Amino acid sequence: MASLEFGxxxxxxxxxxxxxxxxxxxxxxxxxxxxxxxxxxxxxxxYFIVPxxxxxxxxxxxxxxxFSLTPLTQIASAPGFLSALWLSTQLAVITMVLVVLLMVxxxxxxxxxxxxxxxxxxxxxxxxxxxxxxxxxxxxxxxAPAWLRSSQYLLAIVYxxxxxPYVYRSLDSGLGALDLKTLxxxxxxxxxxxxxxxxxxxxxxxxSALMSASVLTIALVFxxxxxxxxxxxxxxxxxxxxxxxxxxxxxxxxxxxxxxxTCLVLTLIVSLDRSxxxxxxxxxxxxx
Amino acid sequence: xxVLSDLDSPTSLPGGASSSGRSGPARTGALVRGLRTSAPVLxxxxxxxxxxxxxxxxxxxxxxxxxxxxxxxxxxHSILSGGQxxxxxxxxxxxxxxxxxxxxxxxxxxAYAISTSQHAPFKRITSATSGVLAQFGGVNLAFxxxxxxxxxxxxxxxxxxxxxxxxxxxxxxxxxxxxxxxYMYFQIPLMVLIITPAFAGLRPAWREAAENLGAxxxxxxxxxxxxxxxxxxxxxxxLLFGSGFSAYATAEALTAGTVAITPIQIGAILQxxxxxxxxxxxxxxxxxMIVILLVTVIGYVLLRRRTSRWLR
Numbered sequence: 001m002a003s004l005e006f007g008x009x010x011x012x013x014x015x016x017x018x019x020x021x022x023x024x025x026x027x028x029x030x031x032x033x034x035x036x037x038x039x040x041x042x043x044x045x046x047y048f049i050v051p052x053x054x055x056x057x058x059x060x061x062x063x064x065x066x067f068s069l070t071p072l073t074q075i076a077s078a079p080g081f082l083s084a085l086w087l088s089t090q091l092a093v094i095t096m097v098l099v100v101l102l103m104v105x106x107x108x109x110x111x112x113x114x115x116x117x118x119x120x121x122x123x124x125x126x127x128x129x130x131x132x133x134x135x136x137x138x139x140x141x142x143x144a145p146a147w148l149r150s151s152q153y154l155l156a157i158v159y160x161x162x163x164x165p166y167v168y169r170s171l172d173s174g175l176g177a178l179d180l181k182t183l184x185x186x187x188x189x190x191x192x193x194x195x196x197x198x199x200x201x202x203x204x205x206x207x208s209a210l211m212s213a214s215v216l217t218i219a220l221v222f223x224x225x226x227x228x229x230x231x232x233x234x235x236x237x238x239x240x241x242x243x244x245x246x247x248x249x250x251x252x253x254x255x256x257x258x259x260x261x262t263c264l265v266l267t268l269i270v271s272l273d274r275s276x277x278x279x280x281x282x283x284x285x286x287x288x
Numbered sequence: 289x290x291v292l293s294d295l296d297s298p299t300s301l302p303g304g305a306s307s308s309g310r311s312g313p314a315r316t317g318a319l320v321r322g323l324r325t326s327a328p329v330l331x332x333x334x335x336x337x338x339x340x341x342x343x344x345x346x347x348x349x350x351x352x353x354x355x356x357x358x359x360x361x362x363x364x365h366s367i368l369s370g371g372q373x374x375x376x377x378x379x380x381x382x383x384x385x386x387x388x389x390x391x392x393x394x395x396x397x398x399a400y401a402i403s404t405s406q407h408a409p410f411k412r413i414t415s416a417t418s419g420v421l422a423q424f425g426g427v428n429l430a431f432x433x434x435x436x437x438x439x440x441x442x443x444x445x446x447x448x449x450x451x452x453x454x455x456x457x458x459x460x461x462x463x464x465x466x467x468x469x470x471y472m473y474f475q476i477p478l479m480v481l482i483i484t485p486a487f488a489g490l491r492p493a494w495r496e497a498a499e500n501l502g503a504x505x506x507x508x509x510x511x512x513x514x515x516x517x518x519x520x521x522x523x524x525x526x527l528l529f530g531s532g533f534s535a536y537a538t539a540e541a542l543t544a545g546t547v548a549i550t551p552i553q554i555g556a557i558l559q560x561x562x563x564x565x566x567x568x569x570x571x572x573x574x575x576x577m578i579v580i581l582l583v584t585v586i587g588y589v590l591l592r593r594r595t596s597r598w599l600r
Contacts, residue, residue, distance in 0.1 A: 050443055106328065109328040132551065134534070134536040138570045139344055139574065160335070225427050226551075230559055237537070248435075
């Protein structure tokens with residue numbers, strides 16, 4: 001703008017043109033940015049795609065070249081795989097039932113009657129993310145009573161705590177989107193009990209929040225390695241790590257399937273509810 | 289990340305739950321009423337106290353107990369004064385620092401490259417992808433890298449085919465830098481995920497104002513962009529540090545426990561791979577890890593408070 005003022009002052013057509021001239025380096029600069037962006041994004045894409053493709057090739061390529069799906073059929077017969085799958089499934093179901101029974105009534109009640117308690121809930125449910133799983137497992141394994149310590153269900157009890165952050169945040173944003181008070185008052189004044197209000201009015205309204213909460217819980221249980229490993233229980237991730245390595249391609253294949261399942265699960269949640277996912281994505285990083 | 293911001297609120301003390309702080313004759317009545325109101329959350333609180341509170345308290349307690357049960361500084365002293373556990377801590381801190389700074393810087397550039405894109409679907413896809421990739425980690429990620437960059441990995445073969453042999457040039461996937469290389473796979477997307485909102489908060493008006501005042505691109509970044517973004521970038525790096533410091537599964541599965549970082553040492557003690565009577569050392573190590581993570585989180589919260597002054 002300064003040059004334009006200057007140009008009108010001098011009243012010389014060539015100086016009035018100046019802003020247009022000075023535009024040229026700007027566009028050149030813009031082009032350079034775009035080029036730099038291309039390089040950055042290309043390298044990033046390379047780093048993220050190559051290992052993925054390479055390990056697919058590692059587990060599915062035949063020694064003679066070409067791909068084959070026969071390793072897929074070897075998974076089920078791999079020693080120990082089915083019992084690991086059964087253990088992980090059991091743990092996932094128990095964890096899911098426990099965490100839903102514990103969290104759904106609590107979060108609904110807090111939203112309805114104790115809004116100030118939400119702050120406390122938020123702080124409590126952030127703790128499992130801050131405390132490293134390996135440090136937490138020290139406390140759990142050394143302070144659990146012996147009868148519980150020797151049971152695989154200890155893992156489910158602990159996974160409830162690990163799942164709380166995601167379940168709480170799903171439910172919290174799901175409930176935030178409802179006109180909870182009106183729903184509950186309408187249901188109660190029509191004579192339904194608390195249980196049927198929750199079961200027949202609130203749960204159907206919270207379907208997508210509950211869906212993403214349970215899917216995240218299942219993903220967490222199927223992916224959790226730290227505590228299962230130090231407690232010496234062969235869940236799926238521990239099996240991938242410890243399984244007899246006469247055929248590492250099968251282990252890698254199961255690992256890849258697990259990763260693809262993670263992708264699928266998270267994509268599913270994204271399509272279920274964008275706002276819920278935004279929170280959970282950012283918070284569930286402590287799994288590593 | 290919205291969650292951590294609530295840590296610094298004064299109302300988040302558990303005491304705020306029941307209104308028991310009153311005095312006078314109304315006190316007992318208020319206490320009873322408070323208890324009755326909060327009764328439905330008691331199962332949740334009880335569960336958290338038993339399954340999370342008791343183990344955490346045990347860590348703090350036994351970190352300061354001798355095998356005979358007396359109070360002692362010996363455990364902490366012996367892990368901090370030297371030997372393998374001190375070395376483990378140093379390696380852990382170094383690993384966390386490297387995997388906070390390098391992916392932090394790279395992630396910032398990638399996030400900037402993404403956020404200056406005019407193409408809305410591209411932005412949406414990359415943000416969803418970062419969300420997914422930030423979840424990768426653990427055993428699966430380790431196996432993916434072993435299959436691709438291991439000694440006989442597929443990507444190693446590709447590199448060999450074009451005349452590059454990383455393994456003969458000092459690259460070792462199963463040592464410190466190999467672990468750091470693998471951690472980048474979830475740390476970079478995590479950085480992209482948490483720094484992108486900061487770029488969105490960089491208002492175009494500031495850039496236009498700077499340009500109108502005659503600032504070059506360099507001067508704009510030097511005096512406006514970088515100062516505004518620094519707390520956000522540093523804060524995100526704190527989170528990356530925490531994530532790299534507490535990671536166990538990836539390193540354990542990748543190196544079979546040969547890179548002696550603190551989480552792996554704790555795991556070895558718990559699995560009984562070391563001499564008996566070291567349980568209190570495990571407590572002390574866990575305690576020290578929690579302290580470091582608390583410091584990290586506090587640093588993050590403080591930086592976040594600074595961030596919110598300019599960026600929303």
